[in-house]
Every structure is written in structure tokens, then in C-alpha cells.
Amino acid sequence: MWKKGFWIGTASGLALGFYMWIIESLTEIKIYTLLMNVDFIPVIGDIDWPVFIEWLFHMIISWGIGIFYCFLLRNRQTNTVRLQWMAAYVLSAIAASTYFPLTILAIKETPSVTNIAAISFWLAGHILYATILKASYSIKR
Template identity: 60%
Template sequence: MIRWGLFIGTTSGIVLGLYMWFIEKITGDKVYTLLMNVDFIPWFGSIDWPVLMEWFFHMIISWVIGLVYAWLFMYRLKPAPRNQWMAASLLTAPAAFTYVPLTLLALKETPAVTDVSAIIFWLIGHVLYAVTLKKSYDRFK
């Protein structure tokens, strides 16, 4: 289960991170910066983290989500496609709705709370994350 969950979390985390990075590079909307930002966390915020550490923090969260997803289908839910989509959506939704709080808490420059294009990119990225969770499950089994 651990290997399975880490695979699911890794693929989903990489897809989301790369999507946000490309969107930021192409449009200038700082959605990747927002995704990787930890400057508002006490103690963490006072450190200028290298890019690889920011990726590591992002991946830790993705690994936890991947492990929960794998655990659900090994021990709690029948792995029917409907259950897989529902679990992927429910596990991703809280992260998708962090746009406003993360933007308000951020100390560095991130998109405005009212930046409609950045919000849309953020939501699309998290839908992509949910799709990747489900599809990664299919690839691993």
C-alpha cells in the first residue's frame, strides 16, 4: 500500500507542479509561486528555501494524499470507478479551495484574491491533480 500510495502521490504531485510552473511561465500568473509558498508558516517562513526543498514540501502533501487514496481502496472502499472519482475529487477539493487563504497569508507576491485567470488556472490544476490520482491508481493496479 505504501509503494502504491507514494507512486500515486508522486505522479499527481509532479503533474500539478509542472502544470502550475508552465502556467506561471506562460502567463505570468504566479500560481506556481502560490503552490510552493511556505513563507507564512512560522519558522519556515523565515528561511529562504531552495527550489528543491519547496518541491519536497509540495510532494509531502501529495504523498499523504496518495497514501490516503491507496488506503481507501485497499481497506475501505470497493475500487469501482465511481468511488475512485469521488475519492479523488473529495481528497483534492480542500487543496483546490486553498487559493484564497494561501493568497491572503502569503508574504511574497502571489496572484490577487480577485485574479480570475489565476483562480481558473488554480482550479484547473487541481482538477488535473484529481484526474491524475485516479489514472495513477489505474496504472499501478
């Protein structure tokens, strides 16, 4: 369960991070900045972290989601494909809902809470995350 959760968290986290980076590079809408931002967290937010540490923070969250996803499915008597999709999208929807508190708490420049394009890209990225989460879960490992 741990190994598989780590694997699917890695695949999903990398997909989301690269998607957000590409979108920000193409549009200049700072959703990648928002995804990687920790400036509002006491103590660690005061440090100007290198990019690989920001990615590590992002991946730690994704690994936790991947492990939790595997835990949810492992403890179900009927682990159906429908349940796998539903769990992936519910967990991703919870993660996507962080757009608003992360935007409000951010100190550095991030998209506003009313930026429809940013919200749309953020939601699309989290749909991608859920899709990769479920698809990588189905790979035999």
C-alpha cells in the same frame, strides 16, 4: 498501500507542479509561486529555501494525499471506478480550496483572491491532479 500511495502522489504532484510552473511562465500569474510558497509558516517561512526544498515540501503534501487516497479505497468493500473518481476529485477539491487561505496568508506576491484567471488556472491544475491521481491508481503496481 504505502508504496502505491507514494507512487500516485509522486505522479500527481509532479504533474501539478509542472503545470503550475508552465502556466506561471506563460502568463506571469504567480500560481506556481503560490503552490510552492511557505513564507507564512512560522520558523520555516523565514528561510529562503532552494527550489528543490520547495518541491520537497510540495511533494510531501502530495505523498500524504496519495497515501490517504489509497487508504480510503483500501478500506471500502466496494472499490468501484466511480468511487475512485469521486475520492480523487473530493481530495483534489479540498486541496484546491487552499487557494484562498494560502493567498491571504502569503507574504510574497501571489495572485489576489479575486483574480479569476488565477483561480481558473488553480482549479484546472487541481482537476489535472485528480485525474492523474485516479489514473495512476489504476496502473497495476
